[in-house]
Amino acid sequence: MIVDIYEPEMMALKLIGAIKPDKVSRVALKAADFVIADWDGCTLGVERKTWSDLLGSLGSGRLRRQLDRMQGMYHLTALLIEGKVKMDPDTHKVKTGVGQDRYRLTGWNHAAIQMFLWTVGERHRLLYSQHADTTVDILRALNQRSRDYCLRDGRKRDVDPASGFATRAGSLRGIQHVGNASGDEESSLRELESLHGDARNRGAALVVGGLALND
Numbered sequence: 001m002i003v004d005i006y007e008p009e010m011m012a013l014k015l016i017g018a019i020k021p022d023k024v025s026r027v028a029l030k031a032a033d034f035v036i037a038d039w040d041g042c043t044l045g046v047e048r049k050t051w052s053d054l055l056g057s058l059g060s061g062r063l064r065r066q067l068d069r070m071q072g073m074y075h076l077t078a079l080l081i082e083g084k085v086k087m088d089p090d091t092h093k094v095k096t097g098v099g100q101d102r103y104r105l106t107g108w109n110h111a112a113i114q115m116f117l118w119t120v121g122e123r124h125r126l127l128y129s130q131h132a133d134t135t136v137d138i139l140r141a142l143n144q145r146s147r148d149y150c151l152r153d154g155r156k157r158d159v160d161p162a163s164g165f166a167t168r169a170g171s172l173r174g175i176q177h178v179g180n181a182s183g184d185e186e187s188s189l190r191e192l193e194s195l196h197g198d199a200r201n202r203g204a205a206l207v208v209g210g211l212a213l214n215d
Helices: 009-018 051-060 062-071 110-121 132-145 185-195 199-205 210-214
Strands: 002-004 025-027 034-037 043-050 076-082 085-087 093-099 102-109 125-129
Touching: 002 009, 009 132, 034 132, 043 051, 043 062, 043 132, 051 062, 051 076, 051 093, 051 102, 062 076, 076 132, 093 110, 102 110, 110 125, 125 132
Parallel strands: 002 025, 043 076, 076 125
Antiparallel strands: 002 034, 034 043, 085 093, 093 102
């Protein structure tokens, strides 16, 4: 898994603890906050937004630009919305969670936001998380599920009984946009490969759970 360098350090540390240190890398991504690739060469980009960030970036148009750029770079994309939200019964406005059992009233109409998410869901997977720990658990589950299923269509990975590795090694197509902090994209590709062992083992390691996304 690749984690964008602008994601909070605590998020990266939790992912490293939930998965494995040698399976998580921090890289400057041009789009998405997290990237997972499968053994068939398909890529999943995940954009994480808290509710307050989502509403703010929606008003500025930044969210649509981010989603469009992500869709142009990855085979599959997902918007992961983090935090608590509910509707104010008097005003029908959105209230976002700002602490335990505390909410802040926004100026956004609840029904309008639901309609926006409907349109987003036509192009991107939607994932919901109440807090950072749940986000880590979702990403960990996707990464774990990916060991046996294809990202795009949920096909189960064929394994060679003798070696224990996938019989079809995936390429890294679709990850050419990845760049590290210095902007050296070729180095980033080498870094991604090294996360999952040598080239002989790579097909068994670069996987993601299509079933988890499509269910």
